[in-house]
Amino acid sequence: MSLNARAIAAIGAVVVVGAATVGTSVAIASDQTAHISHQATLTVGNSSTVAEPLCWNNGSPITEDLQQACQDKATQALKDGSLPTSDVVSSDSVGVGVSPNVAKSGWWAFTNGGSSSSGGRTSLASYAKGPTWSGAQQANKVLNASGTTLVTVVEGDKNSDNPIAVWYFQLKTQDS
Structure with missing residues (x-):
């Protein structure tokens, strides 16, 4: 079974959305909603x-x-x-x-x-x-x-x- 371009794009989109969700969740969970640039x-x-x-x-x-x-x-x-x-x-x-x-x-x-x-x-x-x-x-x-x-x-x-x-x-x- 081979994956077509549409299936690969869909999997990629799920990975990107999932990563963004995890990143946002970690920022919210640690109470860091803004990037702190001077530490x-x-x-x-x-x-x-x-x-x-x-x-x-x-x-x-x-x-x-x-x-x-x-x-x-x-x-x-x-x-x-x-x-x-x-x-x-x-x-x-x-x-x-x-x-x-x-x-x-x-x-x-x-x-x-x-x-x-x-x-x-x-x-x-x-x-x-x-x-x-x-x-x-x-x-x-x-x-x-x-x-x-x-x-x-x-x-x-x-x-x-x-x-x-x-x-x-x-x-x-x-x-x-």
């Missing part, structure tokens, strides 16, 4: 934390005045514990991912921890344009001694003085 994800071991940027100027560069307000906002969020937080042990691996729109602009990520030879700042992702994942590093190399390490993700062109978006995450060191 960063901190991955620690087998868990991930997704966040919107703490500082964002609707896709335009963040001016110097807004950068100061952003730093003040981040300092306050750190004090009141409202930054996205992940528990970490020294044997975990730590990595950062960004959405494709962020990767298209360019991005980098770093922590305020690490060896004293790096000035206490460790790169999780050097400036990259295109890739969406930093790769994973051992936590014991990126943590600071205080038990709380700040992870900063920045979207923007490395040749510009002003970032487009900034995310902050907090790593809380747990006993191994």
